[in-house]
Amino acid sequence: MRLDRAVTRRVLILLAVALAGGARLAAEEKTADLHHTVRRGQTLYSIARAYGVSLQRIVQANGIKNPSRIRAGSRLVIPDVTHPVATPPITRGRPMRPLPASLADGLPWPADGVVVSQFASPRRDHQHQGVDIKVPEGTPVHAVADGVVTMAAESYGSYGRLVMIRHDGAVTSYYGHNVKNLVFVGQRVEAGEPVALAGHSGNASCDHVHFEVHVKGVPIDPMRVLGRKGKTSTVASQP
Ligand SMILES: [Zn+2]
Numbered sequence: 592m593r594l595d596r597a598v599t600r601r602v603l604i605l606l607a608v609a610l611a612g613g614a615r616l617a618a619e620e621k622t623a624d625l626h627h628t629v630r631r632g633q634t635l636y637s638i639a640r641a642y643g644v645s646l647q648r649i650v651q652a653n654g655i656k657n658p659s660r661i662r663a664g665s666r667l668v669i670p671d672v673t674h675p676v677a678t679p680p681i682t683r684g685r686p687m688r689p690l691p692a693s694l695a696d697g698l699p700w701p702a703d704g705v706v707v708s709q710f711a712s713p714r715r716d717h718q719h720q721g722v723d724i725k726v727p728e729g730t731p732v733h734a735v736a737d738g739v740v741t742m743a744a745e746s747y748g749s750y751g752r753l754v755m756i757r758h759d760g761a762v763t764s765y766y767g768h769n770v771k772n773l774v775f776v777g778q779r780v781e782a783g784e785p786v787a788l789a790g791h792s793g794n795a796s797c798d799h800v801h802f803e804v805h806v807k808g809v810p811i812d813p814m815r816v817l818g819r820k821g822k823t824s825t826v827a828s829q830p
Contacts, residue, residue, distance in 0.1 A: 624652075625669040634711065635661050636718050642669050646713040658718070659711030659812060691760030691806060694816045698735040699782065701766055702726045702789060702800045710812035720810040721765060721803030722817075728798040731785040732766045735804075740778045740786070750801065751793020754786045760806075767801035768792050 627638060635658045639646040650658055652670040661667075701724065708723035734756055741763070742755035750767035754774060757763050770790025780786055791798045804813045 625672050627667045627669050629661055629663050629665045629667060633661070633663070634718075635713075636711070638667065638669070642672055644669055644671055646718070650713060657709065658713055659709055690811075690816065691762060693736070693758060693760035693762055694804075694806070698804070698813075698816045699733070700724070700817055701732050701735055701764075701802050702730050704730075704800070706814070707797075707799060710810075710814060721767075721801055722813045724800045724802060726789045726798060726800060728770055728788075728790050730789040730798075730800075732769065732787040732789050732800050734780045734782055734784045734786050735764050736762070736782045738764070738780055740774045740776055740780060743772045743775050743778075745772070746793070749794035751795065752787065752790070753793075756780060756786065761808075763805040763808075765801070765803035765805070767803075768795040768799060770798075 625642070627642070629638070635649060635655070636646055639649050646658065648670050649655070649667060652668045655661070704724040704726040706722050707725045708719055710719060710722055712719045732754075736756075736758045738756040738758040740754060741757045742753060744750075744753045747753040747767075750765070752767070752769035752772050754766045754769065754772050755763055756766075766787050768789070768791050769787035770792060771788040772786070773788065774780060774786045789798055789800050795801070802813055803810050804816060805811070
């Protein structure tokens with residue numbers, strides 16, 4: 592089919608207008624990379640949330656190896672900011688809490704293994720609340736201190752089979768993804784007592800102990816208190 596010259600011309604003009612419009616739109620929507628200097632007490636998570644950018648994007652854009660170790664004063668690229676942020680409305684992150692006396696001497700490891708995922712590492716919509724210690728299925732999981740079992744659930748969301756133990760000093764420990772719980776609610780346990788057998792129940796891609804330590808209901812990095820006594824472990828690089 593042969594196009595009339597005038598028609599061709601009109602089509603070309605329309606195309607040019609459309610392209611120019613597209614380019615202008617693209618320019619308007621183009622997102623600027625901002626920079627943010629980390630202040631004391633801020634976490635990557637709080638920064639990501641304040642700018643409306645995913646934690647993963649910030650981690651990628653800055654080549655961050657360990658998202659839980661962000662130093663005050665670090666300058667971060669904040670990619671894909673879609674709205675102008677005049678004053679970054681950063682919610683104050685949690686400052687490092689002083690440890691209660693009951694944790695001053697550290698805790699023994701709940702199981703001997705390699706840490707394959709660290710505290711505060713990014714998950715789809717939150718930060719990891721504990722550490723993952725890789726062990727074979729059926730490995731005994733030990734209470735890290737004397738206490739009382741406050742939960743022994745067969746299925747607790749992504750945790751799968753979960754044991755929770757309350758200790759002195761408003762400290763609680765969590766042991767998740769078990770293949771079997773060995774204790775019941777209300778039971779008194781001693782440090783080192785097996786409370787579960789490790790597995791991959793719940794949301795787990797391999798057999799491991801998901802271990803959390805909470806102080807007054809707030810999760811702390813278990814690595815702050817593990818390893819000073821008892822078993823030793825190698826920390827693997829971030830997977
Ligand atoms: Zn975990």
